[in-house]
Amino acid sequence: MxxxxxxxxxxxxxxxxxxxxxxxxxxxxxxxxxxxxxxxPVFAADAAPLKIGFIGTLSGPGGALGQDQYDALMLAVEQKGGKLGGVPVQIVREDDQLKPDLALQEAQQLISRDGVKIITGVTFSNVMMAIHKPVTSAGVVLIGSNAGPTQLAGAGCSPLFFSTSWNNDELHEAGGQLVTNLGYKRVYVMAPNYQAGRDAVSGFKRDYRGSIVDEVYTQVNQPDYSAELSQLQAAQPDAVYVFYPGGMGVNFVKQYRQAGLLGKIPLISVSTIDGTTLPALKELAVGAITSAPYSPDLQNPQNAQFVAAFTKKYGRVPSMYAAQSYDAATLLDTALTAVKGNVSDSKALRRALAGAKFQSVRGPFSFDANQFPRAGFYRVDVVRTANGASFEAKGPIVPKVNNPIAQQCKMN
Structure with missing residues (x-):
């Protein structure tokens, strides 16, 4: 008055x-x-946008992976009119450069400087292991859209950590099942010597029903595999199973082809030939078989619109890294709608995330007890097309009924 x-x-x-x-x-x-x-007055418009942190590997040999994660996230935000859950959002981006110490500094800055209550992204497992505990201990929700260290799916799980990808063992358990289905009895296994590489071999051996001729660990970002390929050829395995993400995959597959091995010794891989590396490999990768959580030709409405929109905006076909990040954005959109954009109560936000019902580009999707997805894996072949090379999904790999790692997770 x-x-x-x-x-x-x-x-x-x-x-x-x-x-x-x-x-x-x-x-x-x-x-x-x-x-x-x-x-x-329109209070939502007047309010400052909700800040969401994104940490990913955006430079170096693995930079294409993080770029796909970031681009898919921004596509989802753009499609929602600059909002998620009906509230304006600002994505604060950080490039960890595949350096765990740097990623930890960036995570701390996002929390203290920018006041974020949500961080998403994270490309490599060693980076995830560096930031997981500090982020969740600060009461900040962490939504991984690629890196899935196995420890975090089991005894090291956290109520504030969600994944829209897979845990490392699970990804390669599907690879082991695929190689078993293909009937190869003696397999040579190769991976880089870091957390995800060791998890890859462990997961593969869990579901492979043949004998391992040898398991070889190489340096991270190693450019030359000639010595290892000579040893491999001398071992005369029935097939080769590898995990080499990003630029490592490009180098390995090129050298495998140049050595005359592709077409002679079957190559089965996970996260080696994918949407980020096929543009560089093209016809050199034709004939390889992959085990993958995603393929751009999966037949569901959400994926159809996603592939069309991503290809139109960025001029390339989305990879599994893009698909998983798009799912993370859709998950966030659903949960933020449920809490009306209020992220101050981390427990309420966690309940909204755990109970979120949304359409995944990967097909049927729900969370297990450890807040990792129950989602399928597919055999995806690299085939020759009029445009050079493309992916062709050949159907699902039989999934495991029970995930023993999830049973180790005891939420607080």
Missing amino acids: TVTLVPRSLRRRGFTQAATRTRAVMAVLGAMAAAALLPA
Whole structure:
């Protein structure tokens, strides 16, 4: 209410108390009339956007993986009109350069400097292991869209950590099942010597029902595999199973082809020939078989619109890294809608994420007890097309009914 104060000098000139009250009433009515002519305030628009942190490997040999994660996230935000869950969002991007120490600094800055309550992305497992505990201990929700260290799917799980990808063992358990289905009895296994590489071999051996001729670990980002390929050829395995993400995969497959081995010794891989590396490999990769959580030709409505939109905007076909990040954005959109954009209560946000129902580009999707997905894996072949080379999904690999790692997860 407006109160009008009348100076003593005016009261001495004959202003009565009644006149003063009349002026006060008129002032209030005038203010109300003026306010009626103004548009009603839109609090959501006036409020600062909700900041969401993104950490990914955006440079170096693995940079294409993180770029696909980031591009898919931004595509989802763009499709929602700059919003997720009906609230405006600002994505604060950080490039970890595949350096765990740097990633930890960036995560701490996102929390202390930018005040984020949600961080997503994370490309490599050694980076995820560096930031997982500090982020979740700070009460910040962490949604991984690629890196899935096996420890975090079991005893090291956290109520504030969700994944839209897979745990490392699970990804390669599907690879082991595929190689078993193909009937190869003696297999040579290769991977880079870091967390995800060791998890890859462990997971593969769990579901492969043949004999391992040898398991070889190479340096991360090693450019030359000639010595290892000579040893491989001398071992004369029935097939080769490899895990070499990003630029490592490009180098390995090129050298495998140049050595005359592709087409001679079957090559089965995970995260080696994918949407980020096929543009560089082209016909050199034709004939390889992959085990993958995603293929751009999967037949479901959500994937069809995603592939069309991603290809139109970025001029390339989305990889599994893009698909998983798009799913993370859709998950966030659903959960933020449920909490009306209020992220101050991390427990309420966690419940909304755990119970979110959304359409995944990968097909049927739900969370297991460890907050990793129950989702399928597919045999995806590299085939020759009129445009050079492309992926062709050959059907699902039989999934495991029970995930023993998830049973080790005891949520607080």
